[in-house]
Amino acid sequence: VDHFADRLLDAIEAKGSPVCVGLDPSMEKLPPELKHLPPGEAIERFCTGVIEAVAGIVPAVKPQIAYFERYGHGGVAAYERVCRLAVQAGLVVIGDVKRGDIGSTAAEYAAAHLGNTAVDAITVNSYFGADGIAPFVQAAAPAGKGLFVLVRTSNPSAAAIQDLADAAGVPLYEHVAAQVAQIGAFCVGGRGYSAVGAVVGATWPQQARTLRQIMPQQIFLVPGYGAQGATAADCAAAFKSDGTGAIVNASRSVLYAFAGQSDWKAAIAQAAKAFAQDIRAALK
Amino acid sequence: VDHFADRLLDAIEAKGSPVCVGLDPSMEKLPPELKHLPPGEAIERFCTGVIEAVAGIVPAVKPQIAYFERYGHGGVAAYERVCRLAVQAGLVVIGDVKRGDIGSTAAEYAAAHLGNTAVDAITVNSYFGADGIAPFVQAAAPAGKGLFVLVRTSNPSAAAIQDLADAAGVPLYEHVAAQVAQIGAFCVGGRGYSAVGAVVGATWPQQARTLRQIMPQQIFLVPGYGAQGATAADCAAAFKSDGTGAIVNASRSVLYAFAGQSDWKAAIAQAAKAFAQDIRAALK
Numbered sequence: 001v002d003h004f005a006d007r008l009l010d011a012i013e014a015k016g017s018p019v020c021v022g023l024d025p026s027m028e029k030l031p032p033e034l035k036h037l038p039p040g041e042a043i044e045r046f047c048t049g050v051i052e053a054v055a056g057i058v059p060a061v062k063p064q065i066a067y068f069e070r071y072g073h074g075g076v077a078a079y080e081r082v083c084r085l086a087v088q089a090g091l092v093v094i095g096d097v098k099r100g101d102i103g104s105t106a107a108e109y110a111a112a113h114l115g116n117t118a119v120d121a122i123t124v125n126s127y128f129g130a131d132g133i134a135p136f137v138q139a140a141a142p143a144g145k146g147l148f149v150l151v152r153t154s155n156p157s158a159a160a161i162q163d164l165a166d167a168a169g170v171p172l173y174e175h176v177a178a179q180v181a182q183i184g185a186f187c188v189g190g191r192g193y194s195a196v197g198a199v200v201g202a203t204w205p206q207q208a209r210t211l212r213q214i215m216p217q218q219i220f221l222v223p224g225y226g227a228q229g230a231t232a233a234d235c236a237a238a239f240k241s242d243g244t245g246a247i248v249n250a251s252r253s254v255l256y257a258f259a260g261q262s263d264w265k266a267a268i269a270q271a272a273k274a275f276a277q278d279i280r281a282a283l284k
Numbered sequence: 285v286d287h288f289a290d291r292l293l294d295a296i297e298a299k300g301s302p303v304c305v306g307l308d309p310s311m312e313k314l315p316p317e318l319k320h321l322p323p324g325e326a327i328e329r330f331c332t333g334v335i336e337a338v339a340g341i342v343p344a345v346k347p348q349i350a351y352f353e354r355y356g357h358g359g360v361a362a363y364e365r366v367c368r369l370a371v372q373a374g375l376v377v378i379g380d381v382k383r384g385d386i387g388s389t390a391a392e393y394a395a396a397h398l399g400n401t402a403v404d405a406i407t408v409n410s411y412f413g414a415d416g417i418a419p420f421v422q423a424a425a426p427a428g429k430g431l432f433v434l435v436r437t438s439n440p441s442a443a444a445i446q447d448l449a450d451a452a453g454v455p456l457y458e459h460v461a462a463q464v465a466q467i468g469a470f471c472v473g474g475r476g477y478s479a480v481g482a483v484v485g486a487t488w489p490q491q492a493r494t495l496r497q498i499m500p501q502q503i504f505l506v507p508g509y510g511a512q513g514a515t516a517a518d519c520a521a522a523f524k525s526d527g528t529g530a531i532v533n534a535s536r537s538v539l540y541a542f543a544g545q546s547d548w549k550a551a552i553a554q555a556a557k558a559f560a561q562d563i564r565a566a567l568k
Contacts, residue, residue, distance in 0.1 A: 024389070026392075064389060064392075066383070066385060066389045066390075066392035066393045066396065067389075067392050069360075069392070069393065069396040069397070070392045070393075070395050070396045070400075071396075071400075072360070072361075072364060072396070072400055072401075073357045073358070073360040073361035073363075073364060074357070075396075076353075076356070076357040076360045077356075077357035079357075080356060080357060098383075098384060098385055098409075099350070099382075100382060100384075100409060101350060101382055102437065102438060102439040102507075102512075103439060105308070105348060105350045105351075106350075108310075108348075108350035108351050108353070108354045109350045109353065109354075111354050112350065112353040112354045112355075112356070112359075113353070116354075116355075116356050117356075125382075125384060125409050125411055126411065126445065127409055127410065127411045127434060127437070127445060127446070128437050128439055128441060128442065128445070129439070129441030129442055129443070129444045129445040129446075130441045130444060131439050131440055131441035132437075132439060132441060150411060153386065153411070153412050153416075154386060155386040155387060155412055155413070155415050155416060156415055157412060157413030157414045157415035157416060158412065158413055159413070160413045160414060160463070161410065161411060161412070161413040161456075161459070161460065161463075162411070162413075164448065164450055164456055164459055165450060165451065166448055166449060166450065166451070167449065167450070167451050167453075169451075172445075172448055172456060175445070175448055176445065179444070179445075223386075228386075
């Protein structure tokens with residue numbers, strides 16, 4: 001099987017920009033023609049339209065399962081179908097599930113989200129430490145799939161927990177980063193990147209520069225661009241000088257760019273193009 | 285609406301022991317008569333039997349959603365029905381979902397797991413900090429529901445992350461505990477406990493004693509008894525001297541106590557009784 005990191009780098013090069021569109025479908029924000037449908041069907045149709053609109057433009061999509069779980073098991077069925085459709089459209093699919101638990105339970109989550117679901121990678125929570133991450137690695141690596149472990153999240157409160165510094169002044173997120181680098185060293189692909197990547201919020205560019213040094217083999221999944229306030233220049237801090245090593249996600253700023261326009265798919269495609277171009281320009 | 289903490293304390297008093305049975309249904313471990321069924325149906329029937337067996341003995345059950353998600357959206361549908369059945373059986377239901385994300389996404393998880401699902405409380409991950417927890421509090425408190433926020437998890441690797449100490453020697457889990465105490469102070473019930481509780485593993489009794497001091501208004505959900513190695517004496521550290529303030533969970537040691545016996549429900553009921561008695565005795 002192909003190594004996840006190699007496959008992701010190839011996809012980024014083929015599309016020409018290291019960007020990912022997040023699939024966060026909210027009923028309240030859908031195009032008028034979809035709002036009257038039952039929620040499961042409405043969010044699935046919307047995501048189908050988004051996938052069609054962006055498949056030729058971006059290398060990856062990131063379905064956020066919370067927006068599907070919101071509608072119960074019917075929403076989860078829609079999540080499963082949307083993931084499959086995105087894989088069929090040639091996109092790298094990152095299931096944003098942020099699961100985490102003790103080892104035996106983490107193994108069940110790994111079987112669910114890496115084994116049964118058509119994704120290339122998932123996001124994983126780091127609070128349980130190494131034995132909570134190991135079952136995900138064991139499920140992902142042999143299957144050519146990947147992980148993005150939460151290191152530095154993009155939200156305002158992140159600092160109150162993740163900046164806690166030890167006696168030597170080293171903050172928690174650097175400790176977590178060192179653990180991710182260590183775990184990830186066992187599954188490095190042909191292009192020098194591990195199947196175990198890291199989530200590093202674009203809203204913290206200074207921290208991203210330090211983390212880039214601590215985790216040279218990790219691909220960073222970078223949320224926070226657009227609606228959360230980070231600029232393309234902020235995102236650039238997550239990349240190496242050769243322009244590799246990260247993929248930037250935008251969700252709301254692309255998905256809901258159609259406001260007031262009748263051709264919502266065209267508006268989304270245009271917003272995805274502008275996003276890809278903005279990131280590409282910042283890396284020059 | 286009744287306050288979650290008041291309702292839980294009443295249920296504990298009515299049943300006479302502060303214990304909870306975890307519903308972690310693994311296909312491989314089910315009674316032979318269920319093993320031939322399709323997974324979704326098999327785990328639902330098993331949980332139905334467990335609920336019937338323990339409803340007269342214990343105040344609460346804790347369905348672990350990972351074991352249901354394992355079987356895709358059909359498993360999630362089984363989770364929803366099992367939660368409803370447990371509520372109908374008069375049990376306090378704690379959905380062990382350990383969700384956590386940035387605020388806007390956390391609001392979707394809260395709507396899913398506190399709004400749409402028949403549970404009394406859920407578990408929540410703390411790595412995102414206060415703005416990732418707030419949407420869960422906002423959904424839970426007005427509905428008379430509760431939360432248990434991860435403070436100190438029961439797994440061996442917990443220490444590598446959660447023991448990280450600041451320059452004053454205060455470890456991360458105490459900082460998280462102080463945040464939980466602060467957030468929880470806004471929703472304290474008539475009996476002095478907050479709707480926002482904490483997960484504190486029984487495998488760390490020394491830490492539990494300190495946390496008991498930092499979080500006087502939090503009910504502790506205590507995993508780790510039985511299969512994970514903690515004893516009833518270890519669990520006692522999570523309680524106040526009046527015997528209130530915590531609920532101890534056992535999953536595998538009760539669920540799979542039937543090994544080799546044909547009447548699996550009777551064996552599970554007997555194991556639940558022994559578990560309840562063991563914890564009651566340790567609190568005397």
